Amino acid sequence: MNVDLSNVLEERVDGGLTRDKVAESGADEVDVPENVARLPERTDAGEIAEAGARLAERFDAFVNIGIGGSSLGGATVVDALAPDAPVYFVDNVDPDALARLLDSVPLRDTVFSVVSKSGRTAETVANYAVVRDALREAGVEPSENTVVTTGEASPLRDADTRATFTFADVPGRYSALSTVGLLPAAFAGVDVESVVRGGEDGAVERDAGVLDDAGRALGATNHLLGEGGVRASVMMPYAERLETFADWYVQIWAESLGKDGTGQTPVRAVGATDQHSLLQLLVDGPGDKLVTFVDPGGSEDGFVVEDEGYLNGVSLDELRSAELDATRASLVRDDVPNVRVELDGVTPEEVGELLYTYEIATVVAGRLAGVNPFDQPGVEWGKRAARGALGDDSCAEEREVVGSVKETLLRV
Numbered sequence: 001m002n003v004d005l006s007n008v009l010e011e012r013v014d015g016g017l018t019r020d021k022v023a024e025s026g027a028d029e030v031d032v033p034e035n036v037a038r039l040p041e042r043t044d045a046g047e048i049a050e051a052g053a054r055l056a057e058r059f060d061a062f063v064n065i066g067i068g069g070s071s072l073g074g075a076t077v078v079d080a081l082a083p084d085a086p087v088y089f090v091d092n093v094d095p096d097a098l099a100r101l102l103d104s105v106p107l108r109d110t111v112f113s114v115v116s117k118s119g120r121t122a123e124t125v126a127n128y129a130v131v132r133d134a135l136r137e138a139g140v141e142p143s144e145n146t147v148v149t150t151g152e153a154s155p156l157r158d159a160d161t162r163a164t165f166t167f168a169d170v171p172g173r174y175s176a177l178s179t180v181g182l183l184p185a186a187f188a189g190v191d192v193e194s195v196v197r198g199g200e201d202g203a204v205e206r207d208a209g210v211l212d213d214a215g216r217a218l219g220a221t222n223h224l225l226g227e228g229g230v231r232a233s234v235m236m237p238y239a240e241r242l243e244t245f246a247d248w249y250v251q252i253w254a255e256s257l258g259k260d261g262t263g264q265t266p267v268r269a270v271g272a273t274d275q276h277s278l279l280q281l282l283v284d285g286p287g288d289k290l291v292t293f294v295d296p297g298g299s300e301d302g303f304v305v306e307d308e309g310y311l312n313g314v315s316l317d318e319l320r321s322a323e324l325d326a327t328r329a330s331l332v333r334d335d336v337p338n339v340r341v342e343l344d345g346v347t348p349e350e351v352g353e354l355l356y357t358y359e360i361a362t363v364v365a366g367r368l369a370g371v372n373p374f375d376q377p378g379v380e381w382g383k384r385a386a387r388g389a390l391g392d393d394s395c396a397e398e399r400e401v402v403g404s405v406k407e408t409l410l411r412v
């Protein structure tokens, strides 16, 4: 994996950066806590691979029940490396969607993996309860078809399961390169040891300069451009296998950096599709965005177009590359800074390094902005308000506010 920062430089875009500014940004002094920095090293990928293989021997399908960081990392690795595997992610409260999924999987031969660091997240607890009932109705003892990954102090540790794994000691959104993100992929037969190795490849020596460390250089670049007026960060992979990575990026960027009135709005997009929706705004809108393209590199599928015109003899891969290059050029033309992350194919190592690099970039951007990239205090009130609205008197105060806002002042 390489990161091309050329199009954020002042040589390319008005208001761009200089190499010195990035190098002297202080990103090399940012202390990334060991639990995050060394997670790939500390993850026993062999053990996860075995656990996944054992489950795959017994079960025909795998359903991950978890939300946010307890889902997005796993979904990113599976969608990138085994998109056709019978692995599903229940990461919302949507009765219709859950009903359709439970109707579509062979319940008796499906393992349900409940993932929650706290063990108290309403959506996950509720979905798990519904699944337990569905298993019982199908004459299946739920504990036989359930595995749990949860924190040391979580009530889910007491759940009756066929296996309980410990949630890595990192915030959920930084847990992709641990059991949380890798068990679904291991079930799907992904080489999770290579994914973790990719993460290790992303870890550079502590005393490396900013421009020798992709994670730190990206963190510094985003922060400095933010100081220069960039208000939104668009993540636009040019491969559908990487679309879920863009969703993962939205959580880590928003939940880590959206604090104290600061933070860039992360926007997920996919190329070339969103050239036909978002691009107009990117080139002709307020000019307050940074765009990151993830170039998957060549693909094996040698589709070649037969056509009258200029497309004749062009492969789909060539068309995709030409479109990516053209879109980069059109952004430079309008002084929109953009980054290209170049993968050497969508491989386990490259996916591992991509995830790790953006974890480091997030920590560095947060520290340079003076915010804590590891907590998410802003989401707690809403959780209490929902509990209050559902009758929990310990959240009566919040319930009041919900009630006052529910009153309609203007309906059209």
Ligand SMILES: O=P(O)(O)OC[C@H]1O[C@](O)(CO)[C@@H](O)[C@@H]1O
Residues within 6 Å of the ligand: 067, 068, 069, 070, 115, 116, 117, 118, 119, 120, 121, 124, 172, 173, 255, 376, 379
């Ligand atoms: O793993 P848990 O504790 O169920 O939390 C799920 C998600 O909810 C959040 O706490 C936000 O509400 C995220 O940070 C986390 O990834």
